[in-house]
Amino acid sequence: MPQQPKTPETDAPNTPTPEPLPFYGTTWVDHSNGYALRRIALGGGAVLAAIAGAFVLRFAYQGVVLADIGRWASVLLVAAFAVCSALAFSRTLTHYGRRPDEREAAAESSMRSIRVIGFIGVLLAYALRTCVEAPGEKLHRAEYEAALARHERQRTARTGNPARRRKNKR
Incomplete structure (x- = not known):
């Protein structure tokens, strides 16, 4: 299990921890431990897998x-693969x-078969997304920063002794 990056926000107890991403762990938080190299390797691997998949479809x-x-x-076969890949x-x-x-x-679960048939489109989308960031990083970063802000508030x-607070008289 990758170790959580140490930042001033995460040194305090009960601080929210970032959700790990597949292949990246929690390195997406501070872009450490070969984050850029992983993005390049995974993007290139996705392109190579798409090329290999295209050869398999050609043989079919x-x-x-x-x-x-x-x-x-x-x-009809070519049209089905083209439409499914685009979708x-x-x-x-x-x-x-x-x-x-x-x-x-529910709609995403019904799209599962289309994603399997159009696997080349899925691989190309993953490769394109790794050019910008780790796939899912933007969403996870927004959720993590919101959790940190909520924790800080x-x-x-809760600072101070609650017993010393003045009681409001009505």
Whole structure:
């Protein structure tokens, strides 16, 4: 388990801890321990996986052509993969910026099969997102900073001895 980065905010007890991201742990907080190298490696790996997936789809297409089941089936296959890849790309890219509510979560679970078919779009969206930041970093950073601000407000509101406070007379 990666160690939590030490900052002045995290030295106090009961301070909120950042949620780890897959492949990054908590290094996204202060961009330490090879964070930039991980982003480059994971982005490049996603592009290479997309290229390998395109070759696999090419072989599948050649198998359909060799089966000689008709021109319409080959066109339909290419169209299905293109549409699913485009939908998976756009959904995956927008997914990193926000947490879905209950209604959107049901729609996301129904999109699972489209994401599997359009896996090249998912991989390309992941690679594109790593050019900007770790996928999901913006959302996690906003939640973590809000939790730190909430913790700081609660901590400063509790200073002093409550027994010494004046009681309001009505």
